[in-house]
Amino acid sequence: xxxxxxxxxxxxxATAGSATxxxxxxxRRMIVTGDLKPGEKLKIDVLRKRLDTGASPIREALSxxxxxxxxxxxxxxxxxxxxxxxANFTEILNLRCVLEDMxxxxxxxxxxxxxxxxxxxxxxxxxxxxxxxxEAFETRHKAFHMALLANCDSPMLLRYCGxxxxxNIRYRYLAGRALDYQRRDVTREHAGIMHAAIDRDxxxxxxxxxxxxxxxxxxLSGLFAGGAPGSx
Amino acid sequence: xxxxxxxxxxxxxATAGSATxxxxxxxRRMIVTGDLKPGEKLKIDVLRKRLDTGASPIREALSxxxxxxxxxxxxxxxxxxxxxxxANFTEILNLRCVLEDMxxxxxxxxxxxxxxxxxxxxxxxxxxxxxxxxEAFETRHKAFHMALLANCDSPMLLRYCGxxxxxNIRYRYLAGRALDYQRRDVTREHAGIMHAAIDRDxxxxxxxxxxxxxxxxxxLSGLFAGGAPGSx
DNA sequence: TCCGTCACTTTTCTCGATATTTTTAGCCCA
DNA sequence: TGGGCTAAAAATATCGAGAAAAGTGACGGA
Numbered sequence: 001x002x003x004x005x006x007x008x009x010x011x012x013x014a015t016a017g018s019a020t021x022x023x024x025x026x027x028r029r030m031i032v033t034g035d036l037k038p039g040e041k042l043k044i045d046v047l048r049k050r051l052d053t054g055a056s057p058i059r060e061a062l063s064x065x066x067x068x069x070x071x072x073x074x075x076x077x078x079x080x081x082x083x084x085x086x087a088n089f090t091e092i093l094n095l096r097c098v099l100e101d102m103x104x105x106x107x108x109x110x111x112x113x114x115x116x117x118x119x120x121x122x123x124x125x126x127x128x129x130x131x132x133x134x135e136a137f138e139t140r141h142k143a144f145h146m147a148l149l150a151n152c153d154s155p156m157l158l159r160y161c162g163x164x165x166x167x168n169i170r171y172r173y174l175a176g177r178a179l180d181y182q183r184r185d186v187t188r189e190h191a192g193i194m195h196a197a198i199d200r201d202x203x204x205x206x207x208x209x210x211x212x213x214x215x216x217x218x219x220l221s222g223l224f225a226g227g228a229p230g231s232x
Numbered sequence: 233x234x235x236x237x238x239x240x241x242x243x244x245x246a247t248a249g250s251a252t253x254x255x256x257x258x259x260r261r262m263i264v265t266g267d268l269k270p271g272e273k274l275k276i277d278v279l280r281k282r283l284d285t286g287a288s289p290i291r292e293a294l295s296x297x298x299x300x301x302x303x304x305x306x307x308x309x310x311x312x313x314x315x316x317x318x319a320n321f322t323e324i325l326n327l328r329c330v331l332e333d334m335x336x337x338x339x340x341x342x343x344x345x346x347x348x349x350x351x352x353x354x355x356x357x358x359x360x361x362x363x364x365x366x367e368a369f370e371t372r373h374k375a376f377h378m379a380l381l382a383n384c385d386s387p388m389l390l391r392y393c394g395x396x397x398x399x400n401i402r403y404r405y406l407a408g409r410a411l412d413y414q415r416r417d418v419t420r421e422h423a424g425i426m427h428a429a430i431d432r433d434x435x436x437x438x439x440x441x442x443x444x445x446x447x448x449x450x451x452l453s454g455l456f457a458g459g460a461p462g463s464x
Numbered sequence: 465t466c467c468g469t470c471a472c473t474t475t476t477c478t479c480g481a482t483a484t485t486t487t488t489a490g491c492c493c494a
Numbered sequence: 495t496g497g498g499c500t501a502a503a504a505a506t507a508t509c510g511a512g513a514a515a516a517g518t519g520a521c522g523g524a
Binding site for chain 2: 017018020021056059060063064066067069073075076087088091092094095098102153154155156157159160
């Protein structure tokens with residue numbers, strides 16, 4: 001169901017998979033949710049004990065996380081989580097706006113009934129999910145946003161969007177519940193985007209989507225001035 | 233000097249580095265140049281013997297190559313090189329056009345003398361490099377194109393451009409010397425792009441750059457019809 | 465006081481062996 | 495003949511120990 005940014009993992013909350021896979025998922029979540037802080041050194045041994053697995057799976061998982069730009073690797077000097085900064089946040093926001101705009105328009109251009117129905121479904125699930133369970137909410141939130149783009153004809157573009165989504169969500173976690181959720185009626189915004197998409201109105205849908213992002217973006221960006229998230 | 237698409241490797245033709253690093257570079261080149269064919273199964277043991285190293289470095293190198301979308305990983309089912317297809321080629325071309333357009337404009341907008349000089353230098357090196365040594369030529373060709381974008385203010389965007397460049401060059405290698413170099417005066421095209429950039433004429437530079445890409449693109453695309461490269 | 469050097473500690477990286485999973489091939493039975 | 499089961503083979507994935515590299519801090523000379 002849930003589109004992962006990485007071709008390797010298919011299951012959303014699967015029981016097992018290889019040790020590497022489990023480590024990958026665990027580490028990924030730890031980084032995205034801020035459990036592992038930006039720029040933090042990732043010592044193999046520490047992680048090995050924490051996740052109760054061997055060094056090889058950890059090492060391989062970290063290498064894979066490199067794809068997602070959540071981890072950086074330094075030859076003979078180990079791994080660390082990607083740093084955060086205001087500039088980086090802005091970059092992500094800008095790239096998302098450009099790429100998601102493309103993807104959304106393409107998605108709408110190729111609209112099918114199946115896509116439309118999947119979109120409605122993901123929206124329903126999102127609307128029904130209470131905000132109390134933050135992780136569950138974020139999972140569905142991503143699922144909804146990816147469902148919007150899912151019908152686009154470019155898997156690579158989709159992959160980039162997924163990646164950028166996760167990088168962005170990381171900043172949301174870092175900002176903490178500061179922005180939970182400002183004063184906006186986000187639910188209404190989602191519905192608005194979805195309806196425009198269903199009506200095949202690419203122009204309107206895109207406008208609403210980008211607005212959606214830019215508002216959260218501006219808010220988060222403001223927090224930086226206040227010195228909230230970020231390492232450097 | 234040479235901007236690598238991967239933060240890990242700094243040296244262009246360094247002597248050593250870790251075994252993983254060496255494997256990464258070797259495998260990368262093998263895939264890009266078509267020595268390892270698209271969609272090919274990558275058996276650890278075979279590669280281990282071929283590169284005369286352990287299984288761990290191979291494994292880790294392959295995981296890293298995942299970042300570059302040159303390798304795909306399947307849990308418990310090993311690795312294979314990324315497949316090629318006409319659709320994929322088109323995707324890459326389109327993404328490149330959008331992203332390089334952004335990057336180039338940004339690069340020009342932030343133009344400095346240092347950047348300008350580095351650009352001129354890379355162009356000179358490219359012009360001086362005879363086409364007989366294909367790999368050396370391609371290295372400088374990439375260096376030139378990246379130099380154009382290098383001054384853009386978004387490292388992530390740059391990274392994507394570098395990745396896409398390599399994915400594209402792979403198709404060129406696959407097409408073989410079929411397009412070496414059609415009937416165009418590519419050298420003149422490069423000079424044209426560079427001069428527009430130096431003149432800070434973003435509009436013209438971008439137009440020339442995209443034209444440059446689209447022409448090669450159209451040509452390569454034509455080869456697909458003739459059933460030249462690609463696996464599926 | 466400052467800088468370079470050396471030995472020591474910590475951490476990363478690599479190897480070879482073993483465990484687990486997938487794939488293949490053979491076989492039986494409808 | 496063909497589908498499904500089982501055993502053997504092949505490949506992947508994992509572990510634990512040892513080698514190599516980077517980091518640390520004390521000592522000695524200018």
